[in-house]
Amino acid sequence: MISLISGGSRGLGLAIVERLLARGDRVATFSRSGSPALAALAAAHPDRLHAESLDGSDSAAVIGFVGRVVERFGGLDHCIANAAIAHEGVLATMRDDEIDSLLTVNVKASIVLVRECLRQMLARSPAPRSEPKHSPLPLGEGGRRPGEGAPPASITVISSIVASRGSPGLAVYAATKAALEGFARSLAREVGLRGIRVNAIAPGFLETDLSATLSADNRARLARRTALGRLGTTADVVGALEFLTSPRAAFITGQVLTIDGGN
Numbered sequence: 171m172i173s174l175i176s177g178g179s180r181g182l183g184l185a186i187v188e189r190l191l192a193r194g195d196r197v198a199t200f201s202r203s204g205s206p207a208l209a210a211l212a213a214a215h216p217d218r219l220h221a222e223s224l225d226g227s228d229s230a231a232v233i234g235f236v237g238r239v240v241e242r243f244g245g246l247d248h249c250i251a252n253a254a255i256a257h258e259g260v261l262a263t264m265r266d267d268e269i270d271s272l273l274t275v276n277v278k279a280s281i282v283l284v285r286e287c288l289r290q291m292l293a294r295s296p297a298p299r300s301e302p303k304h305s306p307l308p309l310g311e312g313g314r315r316p317g318e319g320a321p322p323a324s325i326t327v328i329s330s331i332v333a334s335r336g337s338p339g340l341a342v343y344a345a346t347k348a349a350l351e352g353f354a355r356s357l358a359r360e361v362g363l364r365g366i367r368v369n370a371i372a373p374g375f376l377e378t379d380l381s382a383t384l385s386a387d388n389r390a391r392l393a394r395r396t397a398l399g400r401l402g403t404t405a406d407v408v409g410a411l412e413f414l415t416s417p418r419a420a421f422i423t424g425q426v427l428t429i430d431g432g433n
């Protein structure tokens with residue numbers, strides 16, 4: 171399988187890159203800067219890992235990247251919109267540029283990435299014989315009944331538990347993640363008949379750079395309110411991603427899978 175994931179240089183993205191390489195996938199990823207861990211993976215898998223440095227908020231760069239990946243690997247099966255940023259701070263003092271960057275990186279860049287991946291997936295997925303009444307997708311020449319012989323294509327967006335639960339100091343970040351969940355639900359209905367599944371994963375707080383600014387008190391409070399009594403790790407989430415991008419999840423779409431230790 172060919173999988174593309176944004177933000178694979180560290181944290182959850184890096185863990186997903188590692189897991190999908192271990193599964194045997196050909197994997198493509200980008201981030202603004204690389205990392206020694208990603209460079210080591212690229213050295214170990216020169217034929218199966220495609221990594222570039224680019225800013226996901228630069229739509230032209232993302233469009234070029236997706237094109238190069240498809241050219242190099244010959245297609246695209248799974249798209250995982252993972253790259254995101256988080257600015258912590260109460261809304262009353264948050265600056266416009268902080269709000270703009272959260273919306274741009276977390277929402278717009280994720281949507282543009284998914285659109286580009288989707289275009290590639292649609293190009294090789296035949297349209298169903300009869301067009302559904304409200305489908306915005308054009309009719310094609312394919313002869314496949316809905317769901318029949320569907321390619322194993324999927325899109326997964328990485329949300330966060332704060333989208334549904336809320337957290338003080340993360341209102342704008344939460345808004346961006348809630349936007350992605352609505353996006354995933356609607357897109358699932360838009361492309362289901364083309365054999366493409368769309369889901370979201372909503373992790374609880376994870377031990378990564380993104381959450382490194384949490385104070386010790388906050389960390390302890392979050393662990394206390396979690397049924398399993400601890401914060402999550404990237405290892406707690408990658409299994410679910412591997413599942414959602416596998417044939418075992420062939421009938422799962424439009425869902426938000428929460429992985430938060432019982433928060």
Ligand SMILES: NC(=O)c1ccc[n+]([C@@H]2O[C@H](COP(=O)([O-])OP(=O)(O)OC[C@H]3O[C@@H](n4cnc5c(N)ncnc54)[C@H](OP(=O)(O)O)[C@@H]3O)[C@@H](O)[C@H]2O)c1
Nearest residue numbers: 177179181182201202203225226253254330375376378380
């Ligand atoms: N950590 C948590 O507690 C937690 C909880 C719930 C959900 N999540 C979600 O899980 C996902 C991964 O989070 P994480 O904790 O692994 O974050 P992280 O450790 O900060 O890693 C984020 C990744 O995204 C990349 N990235 C950020 N902005 C980018 C941009 N403009 N263009 C390209 N790449 C960019 C980063 O690389 P560069 O900085 O080099 O660009 C890095 O590879 C995110 O969607 C996050 O919202 C995290």
